[in-house]
Amino acid sequence: MTNRLSTDTLPLLNGRIATPSYDRAALAEGVVHLGLGAFNRAHQAAYLDAIAKQGDPRWGIVGVSLRSPGVRDRLASQDGLYTLLVRDGAGEEAQVIGALKRMLVAPEDPEAVVAAMAQPSVHLVTLTVTEKGYALDRAKGGLDTSNPDIAADLASLAAPRTAPGFIVAALNRRRVAGLPAFTAASCDNLPHNGALLRDAVLAMARAHDAKLADWIETNGAFPASMVDRIVPATTQERIDRFATDYGVLDDGLIETEPFTQWVLERNFVGEMPDLASVGVTYTAAVAPWEDAKLRMLNGAHSTLAYLGGLAGIAYVHEFVADARRRALIERLWDESATTLNPPPELDLARYRADLLHRFANPRLQHKTYQIAMDGSQKLPQRIVAPLRARLEAGLPSPMLELAVAAWMAWQRGVDAQGNRFTVDDPLAAKTALAWANSASPDDACARLLAMIEIFGNVAQQWPDLAWRTAKTLRRLIEDGPAALIADMTGAEA
Template sequence: MPRLTADALRLAAGGGAAGPLRRFAYDRAAVTPGIVHLGIGAFHRAHMAVYVDAILARDPGWGIIGASLRRPDTRDALKPQDCLYTVVERDASGTACRVVGAILDVLDATTQRRQLLDVMAEPRIRIVSLTVTEKGYCHDPSTGELDAHHPDIVHDLAHPDAPVSAPGLIVAALARRRAAGIPPFTVMSCDNLPANGRTTARIVTRFAALRDPALGRYVAEAVAFPSTMVDRIVPATTEADRRLVAGLTGLDDAWPIVTEPFTQWVIEDRFPAGRPAFESVGAQLVEDVEPFELMKLRMLNGSHSTMAYLGYLGGCQYVAEAVADPRIRGLIYKLMTEEVMPTLPMPRADLEAYRDRLLARFANPALQHRTWQIAMDGSQKLPQRLLGTIRDRLAAGQGSERLALGVAAWMRYVTGIDEAGAPIEVKDPLAARLRDIADAAGRDAAALADGLLGVVEIFGTDLPADTAFRRAVVGQLDSLFRIGALATAARLA
């Protein structure tokens, strides 16, 4: 079977088992780069790159140069196929395939750092966007501030021309542009951070100021950091997905993406260096992203994390399997309705419609979204997904039993042993520290809760001191140890 390349695509038949194979409707030779994207993983390729792909036929100056910051896997998979890849949208109603051509090149920052900085310093690059996950910002999740003691930040301050972190790369490129008299690019975060534009601005500006106070002032005054809200469920690609795409298209794609039909992008319209016409392809350009972002972080992401920990502990490998269990589905419905929705500044009818749409999306039988994948990096995710909601409810004198169960389920998960006694591969920047706390506490719910609540980077100093919150978490954690995840969920469903 031929490998997906530009030549193979030209020779390919019109379609396959999924019907006509949609292809980009422009001459790629006429496309020039206008965007550098840091963190070119599956989510970006299923989301932002698809929007840009739809724009390039009428405005070819916005091609994407992608960069992987940690590993060369994406570059090594996509470069031999001319950076083309297949996006497959699946749900119960059917399957649709398209080949995306918006990515012009992929660089590996670990071996092509100088080339990446050269590209970022080019005048034609007007946007640098990011999907580097929460941990890629080298910040303290409990405060949203730069962690100046993070090993990558320490390295980048000592070696400003050889940065390894996303903040270091952005500031190094901005410093080059400033020295050359080139206007700065816009920095656009597409990660699940609260007020992600303002958070990124604080982190990048602080790093620049630590490197050079004058550079810090320049970044604060001259660089735009629009906030965004991104939404699409994108499971990790599997070998079964690769076989599926080969059967549907007749082409061998080393890194296709299987995702849902739903996609949403809300963008704060602050792009002094110019931008593509995102609104022409379905994105929403707004003055204030925060209400949308808060809704998504608390309802979708908060539910996802709660479902992932409870589902994994309860033996559910996939999200659709977890939400099909009436105990977990009932819990998530009430978590959103009774504890999350009252904290959101949007019309009740809109929130109810969003809740119902989320439950339908979670139940999509065509997506193999692993609970283990969502459970990764919980120390970085909990502050945004659950703890902010809990703080708002505590301030209002309201209970948070279901939210506390989500926190307790994370605590039970990071012990590293599941309910059947099998080891859990806990992927988290703080995994070793969390495991030491868990090992010392054993199955003593109060000791485990107190030990993990003492991790200030996650919980701050306020939540551990709140007796109502601590009591709720200890109670739910005790129940998880005694009767298990599904029975505990049933009590609150």
């Protein structure tokens, strides 16, 4: 008989699954997390679960979905419990995470979210809302006032819709009640994510009450962070296989790799969980760690996602299984590495080797299509930033330019075999229009490079970039990814 995971069935689990060693009922709601997705449940929640296992019950999590009720609906019948299945070539380990105390869906009850964040017991708010969740205007800076949710929150915070809106509404309630501010830690793949969150929150607050903004600026804390763990989307097939292998039905199953990292700026207010005791690195400067992760891991991920997706390669481990494609990634890293100022603790050669090992993990089944989503929000920090740095230094960057061309080709919505797919991106309509209005790849390249929200002024500052990228784009479309990769790496197709 297969039992559904829940508080009642925990004692029935076989010894192959580790279960919470603490009293979940005694956990206080000390953390609110905005963006209750798979990454948070594999990363921040796992660290806080480890804190609870050490005997500190103050850091139970209220998980908030800002859009969809899907996670809440899957976990409601499981009392918020789910299994974290850590897999690599050596085997797998399963543990039930119990730190998630309560789940809320913001559009259903925004007041409940604000009330949760305004509780005296809450001292930490963490966010994984993806790059687009901050609703920033990359071209002009500040909040994107054309975003209807931002516009609504700027007009009224009676029922917030956005992460900055919820934070401002909650901090205002705390101020009125005489409570201290909380620490708000962005855990998204954005450079200077703490400063970006702080600026977004202050802009939102100042639109409503200058004194509130001043209070937040004086009393709040917005530490930068770098987080790293590969977390593929879980399929129904994997849920069914887990039920067969372990005898438990878990609709909230999360699969991940053994590697996990969290680097957090030492910039807090009030009480904080002892995250250093469970492996979190505290530092005064997160930026060098951020840049290394964004430009090496994430930059390679985006590059192989577009090239692999165009070539019909479904998974990351399949892409790096080929020597020519591995050589491409190594050469991309050669370029990006010159733009880094790595922290002393980071050995770049070892880091690169570890990344390739992680990419090659066949048990993760990390889809290239998943990584390719929202590319317009990811490209600026992953690819454009190191490309700009090399252009400023007068260095050639054929691999970074290939990454840009691959993103451009992806916007056509058709792979090298002629199969059509949906481009999942906030700017998909704009990039599709660029292609529709173009008579040639060269024309499309010029239109796409002119999107300042992605590329800034690189096309104007370095005019030669357009024709080089257009040439690569033409070859990518005409010859296909495999032939182009072979040619650019000096290997036979």
